[in-house]
Amino acid sequence: MLDLARLWLPLLALSLVWRFLSHDAHKDLALLSRTPSGEPANVLLLTAHPDDECMFFAPTVLALHDTEELGWRPNLYSLCLSVGNADGLGDVRRHELARSLDVLGIEDGRRWVIDSPDLEDNITARWEPEVISDALRPYVLQHNIDTILTFDDHGISAHPNHISLPKGVAHLLTALPHTSAKPRPRLFTLISVPLYEKYLGPISPVSTKIALSLAHLWHGRNSHFDMVDTSISKATTRVPVAVSGVAGYARALWAMMQHRSQLVWFRWLYVSFSRYLWVNEWSEIEVPQSDAAQ
Numbered sequence: 001m002l003d004l005a006r007l008w009l010p011l012l013a014l015s016l017v018w019r020f021l022s023h024d025a026h027k028d029l030a031l032l033s034r035t036p037s038g039e040p041a042n043v044l045l046l047t048a049h050p051d052d053e054c055m056f057f058a059p060t061v062l063a064l065h066d067t068e069e070l071g072w073r074p075n076l077y078s079l080c081l082s083v084g085n086a087d088g089l090g091d092v093r094r095h096e097l098a099r100s101l102d103v104l105g106i107e108d109g110r111r112w113v114i115d116s117p118d119l120e121d122n123i124t125a126r127w128e129p130e131v132i133s134d135a136l137r138p139y140v141l142q143h144n145i146d147t148i149l150t151f152d153d154h155g156i157s158a159h160p161n162h163i164s165l166p167k168g169v170a171h172l173l174t175a176l177p178h179t180s181a182k183p184r185p186r187l188f189t190l191i192s193v194p195l196y197e198k199y200l201g202p203i204s205p206v207s208t209k210i211a212l213s214l215a216h217l218w219h220g221r222n223s224h225f226d227m228v229d230t231s232i233s234k235a236t237t238r239v240p241v242a243v244s245g246v247a248g249y250a251r252a253l254w255a256m257m258q259h260r261s262q263l264v265w266f267r268w269l270y271v272s273f274s275r276y277l278w279v280n281e282w283s284e285i286e287v288p289q290s291d292a293a294q
Helices: 002-023 058-070 090-104 127-143 158-176 203-219 246-257 265-273
Strands: 025-027 042-047 075-080 110-113 147-151 188-191 241-243 279-285
Touching: 025 203, 025 246, 042 158, 058 075, 058 090, 058 241, 058 246, 058 279, 075 188, 075 241, 090 110, 090 246, 127 158, 147 158, 158 188, 203 241, 246 265
Parallel strands: 042 075, 042 147, 075 110, 147 188
Antiparallel strands: 025 241, 188 279, 241 279
């Protein structure tokens, strides 16, 4: 009996961990995927390089696809501002990106990659906001983009090209007119966490799901494991969260496997331990409007 008791506690602990790892969870994703009028949004994922989409944003892309059964699946688009030609592999990486986006479910016709001398993959240089704005503008206008998702001012990995993106989006949004009939796109940036939180691997989804559950209990709200709050009021005070389960992590990993030219030893370490293959948290950025655009 004593031996059985000793086995029971570890088995219970393992079953609880598996319970938290096996299922997806999300919170306030309606902020990303619905317009203020409640319609499915046209959502643009803006990245700097091929492989950004799976190394950093996969939990959100997969979660937004999985909202279809709730009746408000958004239209997802992807724009990558370079072919990642730092090592002369631009043509190879362009095709790797297409295969990765196939895995993540962003189909051909809703994904684009730009190859411009002003937007070269460069670990030491930031891109000019005006250049990013000019490159982004036609895609935003032609496809009536409602929501733009991209890096924050820390760029997750502090890559200067990543850091440039929110500044370029803000430059564009400042110049766009804003009316009640057609609001400007909303800008959400992926929150960079401190280094000590960044490489906790599967601990990240477990701790995040526990935190979400405790928050729901504290506030007396229904858990997002079962139901999603689809209201979009008080957007700036809420943090949309997407957490992948084991299946979602495996799909993000398979997407990364399409970038075979990038699978050097340190990226294997990254995909093994990175929080961002499991968890995404978002912050909405309020962009002031210029006098000329009013």
